[in-house]
Amino acid sequence: MKITVVGGGYVGLTTAVCFAHLGHEVLVVEKVPQKVELLKAGKSPIYEPGLEELLQEGLKNKRLDFTTDLKEGLAFSEVIFICVGTPQRPDGSADLSQVEEVARETAKLMTSYKLLIEKSTVPVNTHKLIKKTVERYIRDKSIPYDVASNPEFLREGNAIEDFLKPDRIVVGVESERAKRVFEELYKDFDCPIIFTDPATAELIKHASNSFLAMKISFINMIADLCEKTGADVKLVAYGMGYDKRIGRAFLNAGIGYGGSCFPKDVKAFVKMAEEYGVDFGLLKEVEKINQQRPLKFVQKVKNVLWSLKDKKLAVWGLSFKPNTDDIREAPSIKIVELLLKEGANLSLYDPEAMENFRLLFPEGKQISYAKDMYSALEGAEALLILTEWEEFQKADLKRVKELLALPIIIDGRNIFEPSEVRALGFEYYCIGR
Numbered sequence: 001m002k003i004t005v006v007g008g009g010y011v012g013l014t015t016a017v018c019f020a021h022l023g024h025e026v027l028v029v030e031k032v033p034q035k036v037e038l039l040k041a042g043k044s045p046i047y048e049p050g051l052e053e054l055l056q057e058g059l060k061n062k063r064l065d066f067t068t069d070l071k072e073g074l075a076f077s078e079v080i081f082i083c084v085g086t087p088q089r090p091d092g093s094a095d096l097s098q099v100e101e102v103a104r105e106t107a108k109l110m111t112s113y114k115l116l117i118e119k120s121t122v123p124v125n126t127h128k129l130i131k132k133t134v135e136r137y138i139r140d141k142s143i144p145y146d147v148a149s150n151p152e153f154l155r156e157g158n159a160i161e162d163f164l165k166p167d168r169i170v171v172g173v174e175s176e177r178a179k180r181v182f183e184e185l186y187k188d189f190d191c192p193i194i195f196t197d198p199a200t201a202e203l204i205k206h207a208s209n210s211f212l213a214m215k216i217s218f219i220n221m222i223a224d225l226c227e228k229t230g231a232d233v234k235l236v237a238y239g240m241g242y243d244k245r246i247g248r249a250f251l252n253a254g255i256g257y258g259g260s261c262f263p264k265d266v267k268a269f270v271k272m273a274e275e276y277g278v279d280f281g282l283l284k285e286v287e288k289i290n291q292q293r294p295l296k297f298v299q300k301v302k303n304v305l306w307s308l309k310d311k312k313l314a315v316w317g318l319s320f321k322p323n324t325d326d327i328r329e330a331p332s333i334k335i336v337e338l339l340l341k342e343g344a345n346l347s348l349y350d351p352e353a354m355e356n357f358r359l360l361f362p363e364g365k366q367i368s369y370a371k372d373m374y375s376a377l378e379g380a381e382a383l384l385i386l387t388e389w390e391e392f393q394k395a396d397l398k399r400v401k402e403l404l405a406l407p408i409i410i411d412g413r414n415i416f417e418p419s420e421v422r423a424l425g426f427e428y429y430c431i432g433r
């Protein structure tokens with residue numbers, strides 16, 4: 001099939017390279033010319049395992065191309081995946097201006113049937129707004145079109161695999177014509193395909209993300225309780241997780257969820273519910289708990305080290321999760337801010353996210369970026385762990401101890417076994433155990 005993807009970010013690029021890999025012809029419309037140039041040269045502007053390889057494969061097989069021109073994108077195919085950003089507005093609601101722009105411009109340029117597919121995460125009933133916009137701006141009212149919802153559930157860091165082997169595919173359609181396109185598109189996928197109306201599909205995505213965020217906040221509260229009672233949150237999660245109704249995933253206590261999805265999607269879901277007259281107090285609490293996590297972590301650091309003024313601290317991990325360079329809404333941002341306010345000097349290291357982090361926190365009197373994880377430690381009074389990258393989990397702890405000025409680890413992600421680290425002579429503080 002021929003497919004147009006509008007928006008070449010994490011979701012759009014993953015969608016594009018994967019469909020090309022599956023044998024489709026894909027044209028990506030990305031409005032930032034520098035990104036298009038990079039992509040055409042086979043270089044990914046984002047770090048996502050396996051993505052660059054598939055990008056190069058698609059370019060080589062001539063199944064993948066990039067443009068800044070929406071008109072070209074619309075002429076290329078009738079299947080249009082909208083993968084633009086839906087960031088947060090100051091009041092917490094979703095900013096749908098990028099989606100509106102694509103709908104409006106598409107309507108103006110449309111000369112034949114188009115299937116407009118929302119892959120971006122949007123509040124329920126956004127498809128109605130897209131339809132209204134198309135109807136308003138379309139030049140020839142007799143041109144048929146469909147709007148469908150096909151939300152994306154990929155996780156950054158595992159995006160390619162998640163896209164190619166999803167747990168399920170959700171498709172909200174209103175016409176047989178649109179349904180047939182999806183049946184063809186996903187015929188080789190070995191997972192349930194759930195066909196619904198668009199509103200239900202939109203709601204499934206927001207409900208799923210909010211539920212997962214709720215699991216994280218829930219286990220974080222259990223962690224607080226464990227710290228007060230001497231219980232071990234990792235074992236609590238393990239014991240709970242064996243219950244099929246609960247499941248083990250997303251029960252990792254730590255410094256809270258971040259990233260470009262959970263924080264904004266929970267807020268947008270609460271806001272949207274409010275607009276429909278539903279007070280989703282449960283999710284407000286989920287968010288409140290999450291916002292407190294970085295503060296609690298910094299309080300833990302202060303409890304251990306007392307004053308932080310002029311103390312050198314090593315920080316491992318800046319991305320909101322491992323295997324990505326994404327720092328959007330990462331808890332590290334808040335934690336670094338608070339540590340700087342306390343007067344600490346920070347030596348930061350992350351395998352992929354330092355370039356992005358530098359844009360927010362340039363090198364200076366209190367901030368330096370280390371060339372590798374070990375050099376970050378030299379002379380530091382403690383090591384703080386903010387992301388559970390595998391290379392940190394495999395660290396040579398004897399070397400860590402030699403390099404640190406004091407053998408103190410404050411681990412916000414529970415990556416080590418407390419008894420083992422303590423046996424090596426560390427003071428080891430973690431979350432809920």
Ligand code: NAD
Pocket residue numbers: 006007008009010011012029030031032035083084085086098101102119120121122152153154155156260261
């Ligand atoms: P992103 O910011 O990485 O990418 C969006 C891209 O769209 C940018 O490159 C931007 O330049 C481009 N763009 C914006 N307007 C455009 C236009 N008019 N024409 C062409 N390009 C345009 O965002 P993302 O992380 O890929 O997320 C996209 C959507 O998918 C969001 O709604 C998000 O909530 C959802 N989502 C994200 C993830 C994730 O893990 N990142 C997972 C599932 C769903």
